[in-house]
Amino acid sequence: MEVQHQETENKGKFYINDGNEAIAEMTYSKAGEQKIIVDHTEVNDQYRGQNLGLKLVTAAVEMARKNNIKIMPLCPFAKRVFEKTAKFSDVLW
Structure with missing residues (x-):
């Protein structure tokens, strides 16, 4: 299950599909050119406990590092x- 990214002018999301069904999603809003605000994370009940939420956050951190963005x-x-992952602090806003 691969994390995918979709972005518009003001918003974006990281998500994981299982076939045609979205099973995990994390949404954000852009706050200027160099900042995003993560406002929601949701994982389908059937897929809980598989660290899909962590995969979404990790994908956002990787994107932020690549593009010099704070979260x-x-x-x-x-x-x-x-709070639990000190190695993500470099992108924390």
Whole structure:
């Protein structure tokens, strides 16, 4: 299961599909050119416990590093991941 990324002018999302069905999704809003605000993470109940939420956050961190962007995790799940994962602190806003 591969994390995919989709972005518009003001918003974006990282998501994982199983066939044609979205099973995990993390959404964000852009706050200027160099910042994003993660506002929601959701994993289908059938897929919980498989670290899919962590995969979504990790993909966002990798994108942020590549593009010199900072992340503000307003979503409670993403915020906990950032608090527990010191190696993500370089992109924390």
